[in-house]
Amino acid sequence: MSITAAMVSELRKKTGAGMMDCKKALTETAGNMEEAVDFLRKKGLSAAAKKSGRVAAEGMVVAASAGTLGALVEVNAETDFVAKNDAFKAFAAGIGQVVLENSAADVEALKGLAYPETGRTVAEELTHQIATIGENMDIRRFERADAGQGVVSSYVHGAGKIGVLIELQTESTDAKVAELGKQIAMHVAAAAPQYLKRDDVPSSVIDKEKEIMRVKALDSGKPENIVEKIITGQINKYFGEVCLIEQAFVIDPDQKVGKVVDAVAKELGTEITLSSYTRYQLGEGIEKKEDDFAAEVAALSK
Numbered sequence: 001m002s003i004t005a006a007m008v009s010e011l012r013k014k015t016g017a018g019m020m021d022c023k024k025a026l027t028e029t030a031g032n033m034e035e036a037v038d039f040l041r042k043k044g045l046s047a048a049a050k051k052s053g054r055v056a057a058e059g060m061v062v063a064a065s066a067g068t069l070g071a072l073v074e075v076n077a078e079t080d081f082v083a084k085n086d087a088f089k090a091f092a093a094g095i096g097q098v099v100l101e102n103s104a105a106d107v108e109a110l111k112g113l114a115y116p117e118t119g120r121t122v123a124e125e126l127t128h129q130i131a132t133i134g135e136n137m138d139i140r141r142f143e144r145a146d147a148g149q150g151v152v153s154s155y156v157h158g159a160g161k162i163g164v165l166i167e168l169q170t171e172s173t174d175a176k177v178a179e180l181g182k183q184i185a186m187h188v189a190a191a192a193p194q195y196l197k198r199d200d201v202p203s204s205v206i207d208k209e210k211e212i213m214r215v216k217a218l219d220s221g222k223p224e225n226i227v228e229k230i231i232t233g234q235i236n237k238y239f240g241e242v243c244l245i246e247q248a249f250v251i252d253p254d255q256k257v258g259k260v261v262d263a264v265a266k267e268l269g270t271e272i273t274l275s276s277y278t279r280y281q282l283g284e285g286i287e288k289k290e291d292d293f294a295a296e297v298a299a300l301s302k
Contacts, residue, residue, distance in 0.1 A: 153181025
C-alpha cells in the first residue's frame, strides 16, 4: 500500500510525532492508522493516549441539574458566530430544559416532544430557528441522569465548550453533597477521565497498554526479570491517569478523587458513592471540512 502525504499528515495530528517517524510507522504497519499510532507509542514517539484529536464543530453544550435530575445536551451550528447568538443560546437552553423534564429514548424521540412556550415540537422549533437565524443547526446528542436517591450536579466550562454531569448516590440532603458534586464536575471538565474506576477499563485496553509498556521497557535495556515489576507500577500509574476515582483531585492534587468523596461522607456521617459521570466536549468526534484555499483558487481560474 502506498503511503500518501495525507496519511502522514493525519498521523502527525493524532500523535504529534515527526513527519519521517510517521511515514516509517505507516510503512511498517502497511498504512493501518491505529497500528501506526501503537508503533509510535512503543517507540516513545507519541503521546496519542492523551490526545483525542482536533475538535472541529461549533455550537454549545448545555448542562442543567435539579435535585436528583440532570441534563446534558450538545447543539451544533455551522459557525462560531451563530453559536454566540443570543437566540441560539436560548434555543439550546430550552432543549436542556426539555431533556431535564422528560425522558426520551433518543434524539428523534426528543424532537417529537413539546418545546416550551411555543406551541411547537422540538423539531418544529429547530426548523423555525434555522429559518430565523439563517444557518443549519442540529441537536447532536443528549444525556439525562436520574439519581433516584442522591444528587446530580452539573457544570459547563468555556461558554459551552465542555459540559459535565455527576451522579452521587446518598441519603444525605446536606448542601455539601451538591457542592462536592459541582467540584467533581469541574475536575472532570479539566481532567477528562476515560473511565469511572479501574474495573470499567476493558481487559483488551489493559493488555494493549501492558504490551506497549513491555516493549518500551525491553527496548530501553531493562532485564526481563524486572520488566513485570515495572509494568505493575506503570499500569497502576495508568489507572491513576484515566480512572476518575483514582485521579489526583485538581482542586487538591494531594488527594485522590475517591478519597475526597470518602472524606465528605465521613464528615456528614453517611455513605456517598460516586456512581456515574458524563462529559461532553463540543464537537468531539466530528471532523470539520478543511477548506483548501489554494485548490479553490486554482479551480476558479480554470
